[in-house]
Amino acid sequence: MSSFRTDRIWMYNRLVPSRKGVTTEFLEGVQGFVEFALMQHDFVSNGSIRCPCSRCRNISGFLEPHDVRAHLYKHGFMPNYYQWESHGEPFIPIFRPQPSRNTEKEIGPEITIENQYRTMVLDAIGHSFNFESDGFNLDGEEEQPPTRNAQEFFDMLKASEEPLFDGCVNHSTLSAVCRLLNIKSEFNMSDNCYNQILLFLKELLPEDAKLPNDYYRTKQMVAKLGLGYEKIDVCKTGCIIYYKGNKDKVNCPKCGQPRYKPKRGGNGRQKDVAYKVLRYFSITPRLQRLYMSTKTAENMIWHWKSRREPGVMSHPSDGEA
Numbered sequence: 001m002s003s004f005r006t007d008r009i010w011m012y013n014r015l016v017p018s019r020k021g022v023t024t025e026f027l028e029g030v031q032g033f034v035e036f037a038l039m040q041h042d043f044v045s046n047g048s049i050r051c052p053c054s055r056c057r058n059i060s061g062f063l064e065p066h067d068v069r070a071h072l073y074k075h076g077f078m079p080n081y082y083q084w085e086s087h088g089e090p091f092i093p094i095f096r097p098q099p100s101r102n103t104e105k106e107i108g109p110e111i112t113i114e115n116q117y118r119t120m121v122l123d124a125i126g127h128s129f130n131f132e133s134d135g136f137n138l139d140g141e142e143e144q145p146p147t148r149n150a151q152e153f154f155d156m157l158k159a160s161e162e163p164l165f166d167g168c169v170n171h172s173t174l175s176a177v178c179r180l181l182n183i184k185s186e187f188n189m190s191d192n193c194y195n196q197i198l199l200f201l202k203e204l205l206p207e208d209a210k211l212p213n214d215y216y217r218t219k220q221m222v223a224k225l226g227l228g229y230e231k232i233d234v235c236k237t238g239c240i241i242y243y244k245g246n247k248d249k250v251n252c253p254k255c256g257q258p259r260y261k262p263k264r265g266g267n268g269r270q271k272d273v274a275y276k277v278l279r280y281f282s283i284t285p286r287l288q289r290l291y292m293s294t295k296t297a298e299n300m301i302w303h304w305k306s307r308r309e310p311g312v313m314s315h316p317s318d319g320e321a
Helices: 007-013 024-039 067-073 113-123 148-161 173-186 191-204 217-226 282-290 295-298
Strands: 230-234 276-280
Touching: 007 024, 007 276, 113 148, 113 173, 113 191, 113 217, 148 173, 148 217, 173 191, 173 217, 191 217, 282 295
Parallel strands: none
Antiparallel strands: 230 276
């Protein structure tokens, strides 16, 4: 494991001791940080970058460079952001330094995770997500109980930052879970097989390992990272879908077949189970997700930004229609 970045102590020596004002070292360092961030094109959106100040914490969307500088001068950097992984710098695990007298605040626990998982959560949150309106004060204090939506995202951010167990340097809780889900999908592993592997891993790992207990809880943990779908019942013979005008029908208006399977023993408390179900993947949130990530958004708007040869059709937007 590498040692902490001694060349960035300036990040937490913002104020001049015993006097009001910001140190020259901090001013120069912030300027260098902004210049570095603007050169990482995959992490820049229309000339704007994420703000790593102690209020925004890289999760309040993209801001103009002058606004980022103003935030940093006023509030300082978020805790322990010695490596600028949300601004394009490759992440290397670091040790936490001992705070000096001039350090403004406790720097916080060491982070030993891979940056792409935190970035993945931030991209899933989206730039328009308003944490303050959902009950979170970005200064670190709760002003009102957070909504369920906000709490789920903060739980995922925490899972992307905390080590899988005390002393683990290779995986966070979220990175370990994502790897396990990828393996399950790639090798078509059954749910029961996945559960048995989880139980075995929990026996091998230390007691403080933060793995979920089963596949159901694993899916709950990462549900917000994915894109949902709508279930629509379908006639068992494929005549219609029970949608809009047919939404409340219990028999197909064309062939007369029942919509639901018969209940066992006539128990009225059982849920209705349709013979056939269509899963509709709405395109709108999927397009929104492509624009949320700076990596994919660049590819989505290339036809608008690029200079193409006049009179040559290289994209549908070149056509008259």
